Amino acid sequence: MSVRQSLLAILDQGPCYGYQLRSEFDRRTGSTWPLNVGQIYNTLDRLERDGLVSRGAADEHGHVYFEITDAGRAEARSWLSSPIDRGQTxxxxxxxxxxxxxxxxxxxxxxxxxxxxxxxxxxxxxxxxxxxxxxxxxxxxxxxxxxxxxxxxxxxxxxxxxxxxxxxxxxxxxxxxxxxxxxxxxxxxxxxxx
Structure with missing residues (x-):
């Protein structure tokens, strides 16, 4: 399961902060694959490094929102439209x-x-x-x-x-x-x- 692409697909719907992404992932997977917040923030850091998301300003509660970039949107859509190769390994x-x-x-x-x-x-x-x-x-x-x-x-x-x-x-x-x-x-x- 790709946390990276899953987060990008959710961010394609609109800006989110880390805990919000965790909640959205949980909602959309039926609470069957729990992600810890540290994993989400580590993934967001890598996505930002790779130019797939950008970090926005913090809101009044201190939540830092991440927005998907055009490259991130392309990667998310490519992932969603491509079959998963389960026979790779x-x-x-x-x-x-x-x-x-x-x-x-x-x-x-x-x-x-x-x-x-x-x-x-x-x-x-x-x-x-x-x-x-x-x-x-x-x-x-x-x-x-x-x-x-x-x-x-x-x-x-x-x-x-x-x-x-x-x-x-x-x-x-x-x-x-x-x-x-x-x-x-x-x-x-x-x-x-x-």
Whole structure:
């Protein structure tokens, strides 16, 4: 999730100060992804440095308003109109953890899968019990319903993937996929201390 582009998209609606941006982000994401104010102000500083927002004067309460620049507006609109490439990286901590567990001698990969599956099912049940209205009446309810629906689908997919991984591992003997440390040493590395 891009905090940077999200803040730009909100600022495209009008000038805001940090806490106001936090509140607007919260409203528009159904309070499902809390941002801390420090993260917002750090992001605003970088956006200002990059010429995407400008800092305005403080109001009578000391709130410093940030305004989007033409370059920031272009970036926000480009982000909103472009698809997200979810396949860019395989740095999924759970997938990496399971791949390591399956190939490390002495690690019970089936137990790793079972523990994760229990946690994933519990999360799915919590999400499903959130009482999503079928017809979200307010914009805030609609935003929350959209985000929670995506979270439910992701949790369902994770449980299906874990079930498939368990079947894949059960289809062969444990020793068939364990890897010992390689005796072949990489040519590069830190030289020994003299």
């Amino acid at each position: 395989v740095r999924d901590e759970l997938a990496i953890k399971l791949a390591l567990a399956a190939t490390l001698p002495g690690v019970d990969a089936a137990a790793v899968i079972q523990a994760q599956r229990q946690a994933s099912v519990a999360r799915l049940q919590t999400l499903q019990g959130a009482g999503q209205p079928d017809d979200a009446g307010t914009p805030e309810e609609l935003a929350r319903a959209l985000v929670v629906d995506a979270m439910i689908c992701a949790a369902e997919a994770e449980v299906r993937w874990l079930d498939g991984a368990a079947q894949r591992l059960a289809a062969r003997p444990r020793r068939a996929y364990e890897l010992a440390l390689s005796s072949e040493r990489p040519r590069r590395g830190r030289p020994a201390a003299s």
